[in-house]
Amino acid sequence: MRDEVISVSPDNLVGAVAKLKVEGYRFVTLSCMQGDVNTVVILYHFDKDLVLKHLRVRVPADGPLPSITAVYFAAFLVENEIQDLFGLRFSGLAVDYERTLYLDGGEVKVTPFCKYTVAKIQGDEAKSLPASADRHSTGGS
Amino acid sequence: MLKTVIPFGPQHPVLPEPLHLQLTVEDEVITEAIPALGFVHRGLEMLAHIRDFHQVTQVVERVCGICSMIHAMCYCQGIEAIMGIEVPPRATFLRTIWSELHRMHSHLLWLGLFADSFGFESLFMQLWKIREKVLDLNEATTGNRIIVSVNLIGGVRRDLAPEQISWILAELAEVEQDINRLGSTLLTDYTVKKRTVGKGVITKDKAFELGLAGPTLRASGVCQDMRMLGYAAFDELDFEPVVETEGDCHARSKVRFREVRQSIDLIRQALSRIAQSEIRTKVKGRPQGETVCRVEQPRGELFYYIKADGTKNLERLRIRTPTFANIPALLSILPGMWLSDVPVAVLSIDPCISCTER
Numbered sequence: 001m002r003d004e005v006i007s008v009s010p011d012n013l014v015g016a017v018a019k020l021k022v023e024g025y026r027f028v029t030l031s032c033m034q035g036d037v038n039t040v041v042i043l044y045h046f047d048k049d050l051v052l053k054h055l056r057v058r059v060p061a062d063g064p065l066p067s068i069t070a071v072y073f074a075a076f077l078v079e080n081e082i083q084d085l086f087g088l089r090f091s092g093l094a095v096d097y098e099r100t101l102y103l104d105g106g107e108v109k110v111t112p113f114c115k116y117t118v119a120k121i122q123g124d125e126a127k128s129l130p131a132s133a134d135r136h137s138t139g140g141s
Numbered sequence: 142m143l144k145t146v147i148p149f150g151p152q153h154p155v156l157p158e159p160l161h162l163q164l165t166v167e168d169e170v171i172t173e174a175i176p177a178l179g180f181v182h183r184g185l186e187m188l189a190h191i192r193d194f195h196q197v198t199q200v201v202e203r204v205c206g207i208c209s210m211i212h213a214m215c216y217c218q219g220i221e222a223i224m225g226i227e228v229p230p231r232a233t234f235l236r237t238i239w240s241e242l243h244r245m246h247s248h249l250l251w252l253g254l255f256a257d258s259f260g261f262e263s264l265f266m267q268l269w270k271i272r273e274k275v276l277d278l279n280e281a282t283t284g285n286r287i288i289v290s291v292n293l294i295g296g297v298r299r300d301l302a303p304e305q306i307s308w309i310l311a312e313l314a315e316v317e318q319d320i321n322r323l324g325s326t327l328l329t330d331y332t333v334k335k336r337t338v339g340k341g342v343i344t345k346d347k348a349f350e351l352g353l354a355g356p357t358l359r360a361s362g363v364c365q366d367m368r369m370l371g372y373a374a375f376d377e378l379d380f381e382p383v384v385e386t387e388g389d390c391h392a393r394s395k396v397r398f399r400e401v402r403q404s405i406d407l408i409r410q411a412l413s414r415i416a417q418s419e420i421r422t423k424v425k426g427r428p429q430g431e432t433v434c435r436v437e438q439p440r441g442e443l444f445y446y447i448k449a450d451g452t453k454n455l456e457r458l459r460i461r462t463p464t465f466a467n468i469p470a471l472l473s474i475l476p477g478m479w480l481s482d483v484p485v486a487v488l489s490i491d492p493c494i495s496c497t498e499r
Contacts, residue, residue, distance in 0.1 A: 001431055001432055002432075003433065026349055026365075027352040028442075028444060028461065028466075029461035029465075029466070031459040031461075032459075033448065033456070033457040033459075034457075043446065045433065045446075050367075050370055052433060052435075054433075072350070072352065073350075073351070073469065074350075074351045074352040074466070074469040077465060077469065078461070078465070095175070101177075101178055101179060102178060102179035103179060113186075113187065
């Protein structure tokens with residue numbers, strides 16, 4: 001991309017976004033995509049005088065990622081959309097639809113954009129894995 | 142006073158598309174509004190991953206009928222940027238002309254619906270009568286009235302003949318005359334002003350903070366229009382964004398009304414300066430890389446993020462439409478309003494649910 005892209009960690013995300021707000025940036029949107037196995041990548045897009053700046057955050061697919069709605073309230077819709085489509089959870093969302101922005105509660109079964117699904121690992125193998133490693137890439141949900 | 146929760150939509154006489162608002166009222170005054178979406182979600186971003194990147198042009202045209210041409214233009218410009226394709230100058234002018242025709246018919250559609258939202262049905266019919274002439278222009282120059290399908294990666298499918306150019310200019314003169322005739326009613330009529338002036342005010346700071354887009358943003362005094370980026374042939378035209386400062390429903394209608402006249406001017410400029418060249422470049426290879434492309438839809442900033450990995454399918458196509466950005470405005474303006482003003486306020490952001498629920 002021709003625009004400036006800054007990589008930030010999930011812990012520093014809200015601070016970096018707040019700094020951009022102080023500098024006069026307008027919130028545009030978020031773009032979420034599948035990263036490596038068990039990770040998603042989110043691009044936060046901001047605009048100032050028609051020039052874009054992007055923050056890139058890589059986060060485990062089971063999250064949670066801190067919400068930026070305390071800084072930019074307008075982000076609540078797109079964060080809820082990502083919860084619906086990618087299954088990633090946001091903590092501290094100003095308006096949390098609990099993954100029912102597009103679907104009713106009982107309809108939520110899969111996250112359509114993610115190419116991973118939950119697999120149960122039994123026995124000793126399960127004990128040797130960290131808590132977040134129970135998701136296996138299957139090439140389609 | 143007891144709180145009452147009233148469902149507004151998804152089926153409502155004033156809504157052309159399904160949007161649900163859960164309104165909490167005390168007496169007749171709104172205290173809270175929570176939007177609900179998902180009635181017409183089609184998963185087009187997902188479909189774009191399955192189709193060949195050339196076919197995606199047809200997919201994105203179906204995100205929204207009213208601004209289909211501008212969706213396709215934005216997507217094609219993004220792919221052309223990734224692949225380093227130089228579009229022939231005549232094609233950029235043709236894209237500009239058709240995108241402004243789309244803006245005209247979208248704004249005329251909205252102005253009619255807005256008049257209908259406060260019960261001015263004869264104004265609604267007059268505005269839609271004018272819109273028919275713009276749709277006739279679309280049909281004569283592209284073969285279709287709404288989904289014109291003129292864009293392809295590397296240029297456009299159709300050209301304009303010299304006799305079509307003179308006919309378009311004659312038709313635009315008629316449209317301009319008709320628009321000016323209705324202008325005084327739309328902008329100065331006592332009843333219209335009574336229903337729109339001072340309603341749903343969004344201040345300049347609030348509009349910026351909420352990340353609003355398009356006429357909704359410009360009606361609050363923020364001078365931001367993606368056409369200032371100079372995409373297509375806009376860098377060769379004299380263009381100044383239309384800005385109003387009051388930030389109310391009346392200001393939003395004034396911006397759109399003035400933008401119809403501005404579009405007529407832009408089309409005239411484009412037709413007078415149109416370059417003589419081919420209309421498409423042959424495309425070879427497959428896209429690899431990522432880019433962001435932004436254009437100005439009738440409702441505001443349209444944002445495409447495209448990521449491609451050198452295969453025939455895109456890795457990610459993310460579409461952020463202007464209505465998606467403008468929905469937070471409803472949460473800001475509805476609390477404190479009378480229930481009877483809700484239809485006018487909701488319509489004032491020009492909600493396109495088809496765009497919102499790609």
